[in-house]
Structures are given as C-alpha cells and as structure tokens.
Amino acid sequence: MSAKAFPLDLRLCQVLGLAGTATLALGGETAGALPARELLAPSSAHAVLGLVGVYFGLVLLTAAWILLGRLVRSLDPPTPRALVLVLVVWAAPLLIAPPLFSRDVYSYLAQGAMVDAHLDVYAHGPAMLGGPLAAEVAPLWQHTGAPYGPVFLALAAALSALTRGTLSAGLVGMKCVALFGVALMTATMPRLARHSGADPGAALWLGVLNPLVLLHLVAGAHNDAIMLGLLGVGLVAALGRRPMPGAVLVTLAALVKAPAALGLVAIVVLQLRAGRRPVPALLTTGAASAVTTVAATAVAGTGYGWIAALKTPVSAHNWALTSLLGRATRALLEEFDSDLAPLAIPAWHILGLVVTVVLLVAIWWRLRPRPVYALGLSLATVAAFGPAIRPWYALWGLFLIAAAAPDTLIRHRMAAVAGVLALAVLPDGGPVDGGRLLLAVSGGVLAVVVLWQAHLAAQAPTALGRTA
Structure with a gap:
C-alpha cells in the first residue's frame, strides 16, 4: 500500500482502526471467550462468521497500526495527545465486547x-x-x-x-x-x-x-x-x-x-x-x-x-x-x-x-x-x-x-x-485445530483483499488524472 494510495492522515488511521476493533468486537459476540451458557458450537454458522469476522477485523487493525507508524515517522508526525485520542477511538468497541x-x-x-x-x-x-x-x-x-x-x-x-x-x-x-x-x-x-x-x-x-x-x-x-x-x-x-x-x-x-x-x-x-x-x-x-x-x-x-x-x-x-x-x-x-x-x-x-x-x-x-x-x-x-x-x-x-x-x-x-x-x-x-485455523486465515485473507481493492480504487483517480 503506497502513501499515495492511502494518504497518511490521522483520520484514515482512526477510521480504519475503528473499523477493525468494531469488527473484532462484533465477531467476538459469537466467537469470543463467552460465558459458558452463551458458548456456541465451533461449527455453528454464527460461530464461524464470528471467527472470520474477528480475523478480518484484526487485519484491518494491524493495517491501521502500520499506517499510523508511517505517519509517526513522517516529517509532520501527530502529537502524543493526538495518538492518545487514536488509542481511545480504537479501544472503545473493545470495552463493550465480551x-x-x-x-x-x-x-x-x-x-x-x-x-x-x-x-x-x-x-x-x-x-x-x-x-x-x-x-x-x-x-x-x-x-x-x-x-x-x-x-x-x-x-x-x-x-x-x-x-x-x-x-x-x-x-x-x-x-x-x-x-x-x-x-x-x-x-x-x-x-x-x-x-x-x-x-x-x-x-x-x-x-x-x-x-x-x-x-x-x-x-x-x-x-x-x-x-x-x-x-x-x-x-x-x-x-x-x-x-x-x-x-x-x-x-x-x-x-x-x-x-x-x-x-x-x-x-x-x-x-x-x-x-x-x-x-x-x-x-x-x-x-x-x-x-x-x-x-x-x-x-x-x-x-x-x-x-x-x-x-x-x-x-x-x-x-x-x-x-x-x-x-x-x-x-x-x-x-x-x-x-x-x-x-x-x-x-x-x-x-x-x-x-x-x-x-x-x-x-x-x-x-x-x-x-x-x-x-x-x-x-x-x-x-x-x-x-x-x-x-x-x-x-x-x-x-x-x-x-x-x-x-x-x-x-x-x-x-x-x-x-x-x-x-x-x-x-x-x-x-487451534485445522478447521478453525482455516477460518481464521480466510478472515485475514478477506481483509487483505478488501484493503487491496481499496488501494486500487484510490489509485484509479490518480491514473485518470495523469491520462487527462
């Protein structure tokens, strides 16, 4: 993901990381470390979707963290106070998750x-x-x-x-x-x-x-x-x-x-x-x-x-x-x-x-x-x-x-x-077992595909501008 495809501004990092933790929290509602009375069978449809969702969100969060790291190392890095705000935004969904x-x-x-x-x-x-x-x-x-x-x-x-x-x-x-x-x-x-x-x-x-x-x-x-x-x-x-x-x-x-x-x-x-x-x-x-x-x-x-x-x-x-x-x-x-x-x-x-x-x-x-x-x-x-x-x-x-x-x-x-x-x-x-490992990998790969498509979509206007 190039800096041109994903402009390294703080709002992008906040939104992408928030999307990641929100998806993590949502997936955790069926695939997390739930109380015994709420546990679902790992093979149930809700648990499967939850597991895929958790790893989808985890990859989004990791991508946001990497982009934020680039921004921190840039010529115009965010202040520590701004980074604390990012932490608060990212953590918020996890506070109400199981x-x-x-x-x-x-x-x-x-x-x-x-x-x-x-x-x-x-x-x-x-x-x-x-x-x-x-x-x-x-x-x-x-x-x-x-x-x-x-x-x-x-x-x-x-x-x-x-x-x-x-x-x-x-x-x-x-x-x-x-x-x-x-x-x-x-x-x-x-x-x-x-x-x-x-x-x-x-x-x-x-x-x-x-x-x-x-x-x-x-x-x-x-x-x-x-x-x-x-x-x-x-x-x-x-x-x-x-x-x-x-x-x-x-x-x-x-x-x-x-x-x-x-x-x-x-x-x-x-x-x-x-x-x-x-x-x-x-x-x-x-x-x-x-x-x-x-x-x-x-x-x-x-x-x-x-x-x-x-x-x-x-x-x-x-x-x-x-x-x-x-x-x-x-x-x-x-x-x-x-x-x-x-x-x-x-x-x-x-x-x-x-x-x-x-x-x-x-x-x-x-x-x-x-x-x-x-x-x-x-x-x-x-x-x-x-x-x-x-x-x-x-x-x-x-x-x-x-x-x-x-x-x-x-x-x-x-x-x-x-x-x-x-x-x-x-x-x-x-x-970890083979079936759930495959589901986790699938969730992560799906997130990578979505991020790549977003990368291509962000590049398209730039390419059109050059052609014009």
Missing part, C-alpha cells in the same frame, strides 16, 4: 471471590469455590492455585464484594481495572521516552498502540496491564529523583505479577547514576520493598503462598521454548526406553533458568547507563526463556523497549514480533 483471546478474566473473578470468601487462593483452585463463577474457569486451572500477588488479589476481592459475584458486572469491573493500567502506561510512556532520549510519539505507537495491548490488555482484561502501569509510574518517580516512592510502586507492580520485581534493579542503578553509594542504595530500596510487601500482604490477608505458587502458569501443553524442547527431548528418550525421559522437561526448565540468569547479568553489565532499556530487555528475556509463555507476555519487555530502544532497527523487530503474536491465539482462547 472477553477475547483468553478466559483468564474468569479465573481472576473466581480467585477474587475466593479471597472475599476467606478461602486460601494459593492452596486451592476455583473448584473449591464452586458455583457459577468457578464454572467459567478453564478446566486446566480449576484445581491450581493463583500465581498472582496480594495486590491484584485484593483488587479482585474488592471487585467481587462490590459486584456480589455477578458475572456481567465483574467482567466490566475487570476491564475497568485493565483500562486503568493501560491509562497509566499511556501517561508514563512519553516521560520514559524523553528520559531515554527517544521520540515520545514513536514510543507510544510501539509500546501502547500496538495490537497486543488492544487485544490482550483491553479486550482480554489481563492483569499485566496494571502490573505494567504501576511499573511505569514507579520508574518515572525514580527517574525524577524520587527513588523510595519508585521502589514502593515497583514493588506493588511485583505484587501483581512477580516479573516486575526486576524493576527494583533499575531503581538501584538510577540511584548509583545519581551519585549515591551502592550499599545505602541497596539497603533503602530493599527496605522500602520489604515494608511495602509486608503491608500489602497484611491488608490483602492472603498470606505469602504466592511465592510457592509461582510455578502455576506451567502447564503440560505450554509452548514456551524450554517446554517445547523438553517435550521433544522426552519423546526422543522414550523412543530409546530411557529412564531419563521424565527428567527431560524439568532439565530444560532448569537450563532455561540458568540461561536467563546469565543473560540478565550480561544485560545489566553492558547497559548500566541505560537502565530503562536494560529492564525492558531483561523482562523480554524472562518471557522468552521462562517455563511458560503467552502472547501478551511479550508486552513486559516491549513496553519499556519502546520507550528506550537506541535505534529504529530494534523497534522494527519488536513491531514485527507484536504483529505476529497478535495472530497467535483464537478469540475464544481455546486450542
């Missing part, structure tokens, strides 16, 4: 209800709760404890008490929590970019407007949004020479999801850059984090079981790199009747942990002058080599890499990763 691309939001609601009912959410899965909320949780997670920290579980419990366990109100509430996290990400991104010497508009485009944020944080209501939002606010505070509030906020982010704890390394490094001695920087940051952890856990009343429950996201069929290699190794050893076959997956997980630690040390050693960028690469490393991965985990690193990447090549590569991962999950969050 959950998309994951059923995790139902787990959040059930876990919040468990905390509200004084059940040990780390020792028991939602099956212990019973009732309609627990019935919505995917079978894989019915008997597993929550891997989330007390801050998020306290939010979920408060929401459960406020909505009295009503599913529809709970879903709206969880989307509001996720939207608040995205708002914090949006507010902090320009400041992080300026501190890192990056263009705020380009950072917003890559780190907040990318399809993964819209699909998984807005439409999917994942708690990664509130983790990243708190992490961003904490880093902004530390960059503004307020390390202790920064350490508190980063700890709160880690008490939503544990990977954010790496932000404390950035807090210490920022203090060292400001001339503080290492021992006081470490002690004060550690003390602020410890006090925050104890206070938050006491307020939430959940205890410290989340430390032991951090292995919860590891499932037998997860497609993390170490899990895939572990399963392949186990299959090979089983062919030779080796007694080592059961050890293959745990061994690869341990190797992944070792590789992660080595890479983290190397990253911080080489990039100490760029702590925000180092933190982004560190979180990306944890996501890539950890024992579990989901498409939205890529946002852990992408958010900060967008703010601090030193060159455009890295940004282009991260944009490509985001674009590919946006296509990786079906809208109901279920496993």
Whole structure:
C-alpha cells in the first residue's frame, strides 16, 4: 500500500482502526471467550462468521497500526495527545465486547471471590469455590492455585464484594481495572521516552498502540496491564529523583505479577547514576520493598503462598521454548526406553533458568547507563526463556523497549514480533485445530483483499488524472 494510495492522515488511521476493533468486537459476540451458557458450537454458522469476522477485523487493525507508524515517522508526525485520542477511538468497541483471546478474566473473578470468601487462593483452585463463577474457569486451572500477588488479589476481592459475584458486572469491573493500567502506561510512556532520549510519539505507537495491548490488555482484561502501569509510574518517580516512592510502586507492580520485581534493579542503578553509594542504595530500596510487601500482604490477608505458587502458569501443553524442547527431548528418550525421559522437561526448565540468569547479568553489565532499556530487555528475556509463555507476555519487555530502544532497527523487530503474536491465539482462547485455523486465515485473507481493492480504487483517480 503506497502513501499515495492511502494518504497518511490521522483520520484514515482512526477510521480504519475503528473499523477493525468494531469488527473484532462484533465477531467476538459469537466467537469470543463467552460465558459458558452463551458458548456456541465451533461449527455453528454464527460461530464461524464470528471467527472470520474477528480475523478480518484484526487485519484491518494491524493495517491501521502500520499506517499510523508511517505517519509517526513522517516529517509532520501527530502529537502524543493526538495518538492518545487514536488509542481511545480504537479501544472503545473493545470495552463493550465480551472477553477475547483468553478466559483468564474468569479465573481472576473466581480467585477474587475466593479471597472475599476467606478461602486460601494459593492452596486451592476455583473448584473449591464452586458455583457459577468457578464454572467459567478453564478446566486446566480449576484445581491450581493463583500465581498472582496480594495486590491484584485484593483488587479482585474488592471487585467481587462490590459486584456480589455477578458475572456481567465483574467482567466490566475487570476491564475497568485493565483500562486503568493501560491509562497509566499511556501517561508514563512519553516521560520514559524523553528520559531515554527517544521520540515520545514513536514510543507510544510501539509500546501502547500496538495490537497486543488492544487485544490482550483491553479486550482480554489481563492483569499485566496494571502490573505494567504501576511499573511505569514507579520508574518515572525514580527517574525524577524520587527513588523510595519508585521502589514502593515497583514493588506493588511485583505484587501483581512477580516479573516486575526486576524493576527494583533499575531503581538501584538510577540511584548509583545519581551519585549515591551502592550499599545505602541497596539497603533503602530493599527496605522500602520489604515494608511495602509486608503491608500489602497484611491488608490483602492472603498470606505469602504466592511465592510457592509461582510455578502455576506451567502447564503440560505450554509452548514456551524450554517446554517445547523438553517435550521433544522426552519423546526422543522414550523412543530409546530411557529412564531419563521424565527428567527431560524439568532439565530444560532448569537450563532455561540458568540461561536467563546469565543473560540478565550480561544485560545489566553492558547497559548500566541505560537502565530503562536494560529492564525492558531483561523482562523480554524472562518471557522468552521462562517455563511458560503467552502472547501478551511479550508486552513486559516491549513496553519499556519502546520507550528506550537506541535505534529504529530494534523497534522494527519488536513491531514485527507484536504483529505476529497478535495472530497467535483464537478469540475464544481455546486450542487451534485445522478447521478453525482455516477460518481464521480466510478472515485475514478477506481483509487483505478488501484493503487491496481499496488501494486500487484510490489509485484509479490518480491514473485518470495523469491520462487527462
């Protein structure tokens, strides 16, 4: 699509992206991660049309994002405020859509209800709760404890008490929590970019407007949004020479999801850059984090079981790199009747942990002058080599890499990763099979055909003008 065929103005990007998210939301009404009583058979006509519609809309949204990226890199780029307006326009249809691309939001609601009912959410899965909320949780997670920290579980419990366990109100509430996290990400991104010497508009485009944020944080209501939002606010505070509030906020982010704890390394490094001695920087940051952890856990009343429950996201069929290699190794050893076959997956997980630690040390050693960028690469490393991965985990690193990447090549590569991962999950969050994969591809191809026809239609008047 040439710039002449599609004039790179902001209104075109807004309209095309809005058409994409509106189609996504409409398709999600029959093909999304619906409540159990509303689920349709995947072969039903409505579910088929919904699945095609979701991927049609996803390609339109991705095209709008690519065009917006060209506009951001043009000689007359939109202001950060204008980009925030684009985000609002694109996100609006997804706020009223059913959950998309994951059923995790139902787990959040059930876990919040468990905390509200004084059940040990780390020792028991939602099956212990019973009732309609627990019935919505995917079978894989019915008997597993929550891997989330007390801050998020306290939010979920408060929401459960406020909505009295009503599913529809709970879903709206969880989307509001996720939207608040995205708002914090949006507010902090320009400041992080300026501190890192990056263009705020380009950072917003890559780190907040990318399809993964819209699909998984807005439409999917994942708690990664509130983790990243708190992490961003904490880093902004530390960059503004307020390390202790920064350490508190980063700890709160880690008490939503544990990977954010790496932000404390950035807090210490920022203090060292400001001339503080290492021992006081470490002690004060550690003390602020410890006090925050104890206070938050006491307020939430959940205890410290989340430390032991951090292995919860590891499932037998997860497609993390170490899990895939572990399963392949186990299959090979089983062919030779080796007694080592059961050890293959745990061994690869341990190797992944070792590789992660080595890479983290190397990253911080080489990039100490760029702590925000180092933190982004560190979180990306944890996501890539950890024992579990989901498409939205890529946002852990992408958010900060967008703010601090030193060159455009890295940004282009991260944009490509985001674009590919946006296509990786079906809208109901279920496993992929051949038939539904074909329908998804059909929806995407149909969108490409429509965009190409629009391209030709836009070129036609220009060609006629030249002939005249």
